[in-house]
Amino acid sequence: MFGWFVKGATSRVKTTRYPARDETALGVTPGRPVETTCDNELLAVDLAATCPTDAIKPASFKTTVDISRCVHCMACTRGENTMRWQMDYRWARWVGNDAGRAARHRPFQKSLHIRVVDTGSCDAVISEIKQLAKPYYNMHRLGFFITPTPRHADVLMVTGPVTSPMRLALLKTYAAMPEPKWVIAVGNCAISGCVFAPSFIANGSVADVIPVDVHVPGCPPPPLAILHGLLLLTGRETEMQPIDQPLGGPP
Amino acid sequence: MTELSPTALRGFAEQCRHFGPVELLPQSDSLMAVVNCPAAVLKPLAEFLVHSLHYRFGSLVVEEHPTQWKLIYLFYRHEGPSLVQLCIYLKADHPQVDSISIKIHAADWHERQAEDLFGLVFTGHPRLGDFVLHEEWPEGVNPMRTGFSATRPMQEKVVDPAWRPARILETPGAFLMPIGPVYADYYESAQFFLETVGEDVLRLIPRFFFKYRGVEKLAQGRPWQRVLLMAERFSGTSAIAHATALCGSLEHIYQVQPPPRALSLRLILAEMERMRHHFAVLSDICHASGMSVPSAQMDILEEQALRLSGQCAGHRYLYGWVTPGGLNRDMSATTLDTIARETRRMAEASASIHRSLQFTSSFLDRFEGVGAISMAVARELALVGPIARASGVSTDLRIMLPYGGYAQNGGPPAMVEPLEREGDGYARIRVLFAEIQQSAKLIDAAVAALPTGPVRVETAGVLRQGAFGWAEAPNGAAFHYLRLDAQGCVQRYQIATPSFANWHGFHIAAENFAFQDFPIMMASFGLSIAESDR
Ligand code: SF4
Numbered sequence: 001m002f003g004w005f006v007k008g009a010t011s012r013v014k015t016t017r018y019p020a021r022d023e024t025a026l027g028v029t030p031g032r033p034v035e036t037t038c039d040n041e042l043l044a045v046d047l048a049a050t051c052p053t054d055a056i057k058p059a060s061f062k063t064t065v066d067i068s069r070c071v072h073c074m075a076c077t078r079g080e081n082t083m084r085w086q087m088d089y090r091w092a093r094w095v096g097n098d099a100g101r102a103a104r105h106r107p108f109q110k111s112l113h114i115r116v117v118d119t120g121s122c123d124a125v126i127s128e129i130k131q132l133a134k135p136y137y138n139m140h141r142l143g144f145f146i147t148p149t150p151r152h153a154d155v156l157m158v159t160g161p162v163t164s165p166m167r168l169a170l171l172k173t174y175a176a177m178p179e180p181k182w183v184i185a186v187g188n189c190a191i192s193g194c195v196f197a198p199s200f201i202a203n204g205s206v207a208d209v210i211p212v213d214v215h216v217p218g219c220p221p222p223p224l225a226i227l228h229g230l231l232l233l234t235g236r237e238t239e240m241q242p243i244d245q246p247l248g249g250p251p
Numbered sequence: 252m253t254e255l256s257p258t259a260l261r262g263f264a265e266q267c268r269h270f271g272p273v274e275l276l277p278q279s280d281s282l283m284a285v286v287n288c289p290a291a292v293l294k295p296l297a298e299f300l301v302h303s304l305h306y307r308f309g310s311l312v313v314e315e316h317p318t319q320w321k322l323i324y325l326f327y328r329h330e331g332p333s334l335v336q337l338c339i340y341l342k343a344d345h346p347q348v349d350s351i352s353i354k355i356h357a358a359d360w361h362e363r364q365a366e367d368l369f370g371l372v373f374t375g376h377p378r379l380g381d382f383v384l385h386e387e388w389p390e391g392v393n394p395m396r397t398g399f400s401a402t403r404p405m406q407e408k409v410v411d412p413a414w415r416p417a418r419i420l421e422t423p424g425a426f427l428m429p430i431g432p433v434y435a436d437y438y439e440s441a442q443f444f445l446e447t448v449g450e451d452v453l454r455l456i457p458r459f460f461f462k463y464r465g466v467e468k469l470a471q472g473r474p475w476q477r478v479l480l481m482a483e484r485f486s487g488t489s490a491i492a493h494a495t496a497l498c499g500s501l502e503h504i505y506q507v508q509p510p511p512r513a514l515s516l517r518l519i520l521a522e523m524e525r526m527r528h529h530f531a532v533l534s535d536i537c538h539a540s541g542m543s544v545p546s547a548q549m550d551i552l553e554e555q556a557l558r559l560s561g562q563c564a565g566h567r568y569l570y571g572w573v574t575p576g577g578l579n580r581d582m583s584a585t586t587l588d589t590i591a592r593e594t595r596r597m598a599e600a601s602a603s604i605h606r607s608l609q610f611t612s613s614f615l616d617r618f619e620g621v622g623a624i625s626m627a628v629a630r631e632l633a634l635v636g637p638i639a640r641a642s643g644v645s646t647d648l649r650i651m652l653p654y655g656g657y658a659q660n661g662g663p664p665a666m667v668e669p670l671e672r673e674g675d676g677y678a679r680i681r682v683l684f685a686e687i688q689q690s691a692k693l694i695d696a697a698v699a700a701l702p703t704g705p706v707r708v709e710t711a712g713v714l715r716q717g718a719f720g721w722a723e724a725p726n727g728a729a730f731h732y733l734r735l736d737a738q739g740c741v742q743r744y745q746i747a748t749p750s751f752a753n754w755h756g757f758h759i760a761a762e763n764f765a766f767q768d769f770p771i772m773m774a775s776f777g778l779s780i781a782e783s784d785r
Contacts, residue, residue, distance in 0.1 A: 003607050004544040014551055027561025030570075052476055071480060074571040078579065116437040120462040123779045124487025124568045127531060129437055131557075134534075134550035146436050164407060165385050165461045166440055169432050195480045198402040200394060201465045220487060222567060 015138045018224055019231055023089070029222040030072045032091065033065045033083035043081050050076050053195065056083065067091065067240075068191045068217040089222055091240050092229035096182070096213030109234045111143035115153035117173050120202060121160030125187040125220035129157065137223045144230050150176040155233065157226075161189040161202035162209055174210045182213045184229050191215050260284060263332055266304075270296045276338075278715070282652070284332040290339045293324070294349045300326050300335060301355050307633040307646070308357035309334075310730045310747035313365050314717070315397050318343050320371070324351070324358075325719065325730060325747075329645070333652050334719070341371075350376035357633030360755050361747070368395040383460045386410050394468055401468045420446040420453055428452075432461045435770070439780035445769070452769070455761040457754060462784040470744035475501060475733070478741050479574070482731070486748070486782035487568045488531070491517070491524045492724035493731070493746070494573035499654060499720025500733040501575035505710040511659060511702040513577030518656030518697050519590060520569055521722070522690040526594060527556035528725035529637075529683045529690075530601065532777030536680060537608075539774035540617040548604050552597050559593050577707035591698040598691035605684040618676035622760035622772040625674055632756045635749045636727020637682045638776065642674035648723040656697065666693065676775035683777075713737055724749050726778060750783035 016023045033056070038044040044058040055069035056076060063083065076083040094101065116129055132139040133146060147153050150173045162170060174183070185206040188194040193204025206212050216229035231237035263284055264275040271292035276285040288296055300306040306326035314321040320341040327334050341348060350373035352359040362373045363382040370393035373379065384394070387407045393399065418427055431442040442458040466485045470478040475497075482497040483490040495517055502509065509517075534549035561567040563586045572578050582590075608614055624634070629642035639646045647668050649657040669685035671678035717734035727749030734743040753776065761772055 004542075004611070007548060007604075007607065008544045011548065011551065014554075025558060027558030027563075027567065030561060030566045052480060071484065072566055072570055073480060074565060074579070115433075117433055118437070118440045118462070120440070120464050120784075121781065122484055122487035123439060123781045124484075124490075126437060126439055126781075127488055128567075130531075131550075131554060134554065135547050136551070136554040148435050150433075160462065161464065163462055163464060164387065164405065165463070166432065168387075169440070169461070173433050195477070195484055196464045196466075196469065198404075199465060199469060200399070200401055200403060200405050201463060201468075203404075219484065219570070220568065222561075 011135075014135045015141065016136060016224070018227065019142075019237060023224055028224055029087060029089040030218075031085050031087040032067050032072075032218075033070060033076055034086045035065065036063050036082075036084045037061055038063065038081065047076065047081050047083065050079070068188055068215060069194065070217070071188065071195060071219040089224040090228045090237070091218055091221060091225040092214055092216045092232045092237075093240050094213065094232060095207075095215050096211065109236065111145070112154045112230065112234060113145050113147040113152050114155045114157050114230075115147055115150045115173065115177070116157045116159070117166075117170055119158060119160035119166040119170055119190070119206070120163035120196075121187055121189055122220070125159045128220045128223050129159070129186065129226060131223040132226060137227060139227060139230070142227075142231070150174075151178065153177050154181060155230070156181065156183045156210075157186055158183060158206045158210075158212075159186045159190050161193040161196045161199070161204050162206055163202045167203065167209055170206075170209055182233055183210055184214045184216060184233065185212045186216045186226055186229070187221055188217055188219045191217060194219065260332060266299075267296060270299065279332070281331055283334040283336065283719075285336045285338065287338050287340075290341060290348050293337060293339050294351050294354070297324060297326075297337060297351045298354045300337075304328070306335060307630075308355050308361075309633075309728070310719075310732065310745065311358060311361035311365060312732045312743070312745045313369050313371065313395070314734065314743050315369065315395075316343075320346055320369075322348065322371075323732070325732075327652060327728075329651050336719075346370065347372040347374060349374055352376060356631050357752070357755070360751065367393070369393050370396065383463055385460070386414050394465065397471075399468075401465070401471060416444055416456070416458065418444075418446065419456070420448075422448055424448050425453075430769075438773070441780045443769075445766070447766075450765070452764050452766060453762070455758050457757055459754065459780065460784050462781055464785065466785045467744050467746065470741045473741055474739060475575070475735065475741055478733075478744060482746075483570050483573075485746075485785055486750075486779050487570075488528055488779060489524065489724040489726065489729075489782060491520045491569050491573060492722040492729055493748075495521065495655065496720045496722040496724075496729045496731040497733065498573050498575045499722065500718045500731050501710070501720070503718035503720065504713060504715045504733065504735055505575065506714045507576050507708050507710050509577040509655070510705050510708060512581075512704050513706040514656040514659055515697045515701050516578055516582060516656075516706065517573060519587070519694050520564065520572055521656075522694045522697075523556065523560060523564075523590065523594065524569055525725045526597065526687055526690045527553060527560070529687050530556055530597075532774070533601075533680065533683055535774040535777065536618075536676075536771075537614070539770040540614055542608075542611070542614050545604055545608060545611075545614070549601070552600055555593070555597060559590065563590050574707065576710045577705070579707070581706045587698045587701065591695050594691045594694045598688050601684065601687050608680075615677060617771055618680060618775065620673075621676040621764070621768055622775055623673065623675040624756055624760050626672070628756065628759050629674065632759070633752060634727075634756045635752050636724070637679055637686065638753050638756070639727065640669060641671045641678035641682045643670050643672045645670060646728060648721055648728045652721060654721060665696075676771065679775050679777075713739060717743070724782075726750050726782065727753065746785055748782045748785065750778040750780070753778055754780075754783050
């Protein structure tokens with residue numbers, strides 16, 4: 001047992017400094033494609049055509065990106081004509097109504113309890129959510145806790161395209177939560193169904209089933225993006241900007 | 252795998268002919284025997300393969316053609332022919348065949364799945380009915396049939412309020428405790444019915460497919476590029492393995508061989524994926540037994556493995572690398588050095604944790620003898636991966652059916668499968684730790700002897716229509732079957748995943764246990780529900 005104490009004590013602090021400081025470690029995010037200016041209109045159309053999920057749209061000389069459709073396949077980073085790539089992770093967006101925005105202040109700014117519901121997501125996004133409770137991200141220091149029961153939950157974190165056997169379970173979980181309550185849709189399949197939509201068995205979007213307040217896009221969104229979503233919900237962070245600060249190259 | 256001479260293959264066909272008019276098809280080679288057999292011969296022949304020739308059941312593929320059904324039963328073993336495809340044909344209007352799962356238990360769930368999704372009838376099967384599709388799905392609607400639209404939302408029926416899950420235990424005072432589909436912190440969605448008379452759980456009935464996304468249906472009629480995106484993403488933590496298996500079948504269809512450098516790089520990526528997966532499972536195991544320091548130590552390694560993937564491969568779960576004919580990108584020498592150095596360091600760190608755990612009695616007490624699966628049962632249910640190895644059954648596809656980088660020097664890589672005997676939770680832990688060391692060694696060896704050259708060859712023109720591809724995923728053997736039409740669109744895609752095979756054995760491990768052991772058993776299985784449900 002003493003050995004474990006030594007092991008624990010000599011491991012040093014691993015936890016990220018985010019949100020107090022930006023996380024600059026390598027490999028914490030896959031990055032995302034951002035708006036790119038091409039030499040001519042044809043090249044913009046060409047570039048948009050490389051995307052298998054239609055995440056890129058040509059607009060005259062420019063291409064714009066809908067990150068909630070991007071599955072990080074990296075096809076648009078290969079070849080001569082590539083998208084600009086940005087290594088950031090502040091990806092969450094507020095999509096809820098104003099009542100939810102007003103209610104989130106006051107007592108909920110310091111601490112939230114979260115119930116996770118998996119409605120058909122892959123295990124990678126579950127794994128990224130698990131990372132939040134692990135040493136490198138340790139969301140407990142920010143007042144975020146996972147709770148096993150919806151009755152204690154302030155936030156419902158939903159992943160997956162809402163398969164039909166999970167729809168009722170999702171509705172019941174949501175109904176069991178006390179007011180005020182918020183919903184975060186984590187991952188592109190929870191936002192739009194992504195590669196699993198349109199489908200005979202999945203709704204394709206959490207917002208069709210219950211009201212959603214925050215979107216965290218990504219496939220899967222890295223832990224820092226999910227953390228950004230939680231901080232955005234509590235009003236401690238600002239929304240995703242079309243282009244954030246420093247631009248990195250494609251990986 | 253041993254090289255097989257044409258005479259030996261003919262000898263194999265001769266043995267099969269004892270059972271009836273069986274035909275060995277010309278596309279058979281030293282690795283794979285493709286056999287057409289009449290439906291009446293299927294059952295005795297399959298029994299002979301499994302019980303006399305020691306084949307294991309791998310997959311059941313159903314293809315619907317305009318005038319007939321084609322069923323392919325896949326079997327595999329160490330000695331050649333390592334793979335056997337038994338093909339039978341049924342009339343379109345009479346989709347009925349003898350069930351083989353009475354004698355070959357491993358086929359049980361495959362038959363139930365085919366019955367549910369295609370409406371085939373397996374005569375003699377003891378338990379058909381709601382399996383993939385639950386009670387809210389209308390009876391008689393089979394989504395995998397060609398006439399069924401993959402994209403139109405299905406109108407569900409209202410469930411009779413009197414509906415109750417099936418129960419087996421009938422002693423006085425017995426009751427059923429349901430767990431899930433939304434339960435404990437952040438488990439994946441599934442349901443477990445614990446049958447109990449109070450203190451101990453006597454039986455456990457799992458119920459899956461809450462996460463069924465119909466990947467195989469959505470694939471129909473789509474170009475393979477789109478299907479590859481789904482193959483990577485339906486079980487994100489095994490993306491490289493499933494992409495490799497799918498690309499393996501595409502490479503058989505297009506008859507191309509990826510360049511040696513691509514194969515070595517695929518091996519490196521696959522072993523990185525395996526290391527991360529095992530770190531995560533071991534962390535869950537420590538967590539379930541309340542060992543927070545070792546759990547945190549494994550968590551640190553897991554996140555370091557994720558960051559290494561993110562830094563060196565651009566994606567934390569290694570998406571977007573594998574493509575038919577090789578890889579999408581190359582890796583620089585410095586990147587590869589980083590990978591080799593870091594994986595070696597992580598393997599050393601995990602070995603040190605393992606050494607400490609071996610002397611932590613409070614940890615060992617929780618796992619010794621818990622959730623045991625005997626060798627006979629592991630064989631009978633054709634369990635795969637670390638769980639089978641913990642019970643002493645060798646099932647490593649890297650050795651049995653060496654593919655890609657694992658076959659590069661004309662045979663399987665120099666590796667020893669870590670086999671244990673006990674089959675309990677602790678044996679599984681030892682296997683996982685041993686595999687981490689092995690993965691680091693494989694990466695090291697591959698980086699040291701990396702061939703130069705291109706990483707991709709072009710693919711063109713459909714040469715064969717249907718083919719199997721396989722890979723040893725972190726959880727065990729995965730078989731993908733793909734059939735393309737002349738335009739290169741997918742007609743049929745079927746995935747047999749390791750989690751699907753292993754969850755089938757979960758109820759055996761979970762017999763007669765105390766309630767508090769349930770999370771420990773779940774953790775020691777370490778399986779993915781997304782992978783099983785597809
Ligand atoms: S990474 Fe892939 S999915 Fe994302 S925008 Fe580029 S091409 Fe589209």
